[in-house]
Amino acid sequence: GxxxxxxxxxxxxxxxxxxxxxxxxxxxxxxxxxxxxxxxxxxxxxxxxxxxxxxxxxxxxxxxxxxxxxxxxxxxxxxxxxxxxxxxxxxxxxxxxxxxxxxxxxxxxxxxxxxxxxxxxxxxxxRLLTKDESWLLLQYEVFGKPECPPELEVLGK
Structure with a gap:
């Protein structure tokens, strides 16, 4: 699932x-x-x-x-x-x-x-998302755009 x-x-x-x-x-x-x-x-x-x-x-x-x-x-x-x-x-x-x-x-x-x-x-x-696709999706969901503050990037990845 x-x-x-x-x-x-x-x-x-x-x-x-x-x-x-x-x-x-x-x-x-x-x-x-x-x-x-x-x-x-x-x-x-x-x-x-x-x-x-x-x-x-x-x-x-x-x-x-x-x-x-x-x-x-x-x-x-x-x-x-x-x-x-x-x-x-x-x-x-x-x-x-x-x-x-x-x-x-x-x-x-x-x-x-x-x-x-x-x-x-x-x-x-x-199919499952690749790591890059997953990261891009997370950024869009959290920030509404493909940008993440550098201090949060380590947590997100």
């Missing part, structure tokens, strides 16, 4: 062009110990009020409800931090089949998850 996968996904998710192109944009953080029910309910909250009737449904029924809502139009779902292939398999049952209008973007620290999700595309790998 820590190379900027979530930051890049957030930039895509929050981009006005993306928000316009996909009227339904849903961000889901996939914790290491998630439950299907929690994820499905989080998605459903974007479409409907969650009452006892919805809350009392089985995981399978919730997955069907999610798929039915998503199948109605264009959507973007970001699933942030998918840990395993099994996690993906568990969650994908709630996605509509053959929906060419919807997109799912995942972040994962495990390349095999990305390969499993879409065997026809290569995952985008983020």
């Amino acid at each position: 820590g190379v900027g996968k979530t930051t890049l996904a957030r930039k895509i998710f929050n981009d006005p062009v993306i928000q316009y192109k996909f009227p339904v944009c849903i961000w889901i953080y996939i914790s290491k110990e998630f439950t299907k029910k929690d994820i499905f309910l989080a998605i459903l909250k974007e479409f409907t009020r969650i009452d006892e009737n919805v809350n009392g449904k089985s995981d399978h029924e919730l997955a069907q409800l999610v798929a039915a809502h998503l199948d109605r139009g264009k959507f973007l779902i970001v699933m942030d931090d998918v840990w395993t292939v099994e996690d993906w398999n568990t969650l994908q049952i709630a996605l509509p089949n053959n929906n060419k209008k919807g997109k799912v973007l995942i972040t994962s620290r495990h390349v095999e998850v990305a390969h499993h999700v879409n065997r026809h595309r290569f995952p985008h790998h983020l």
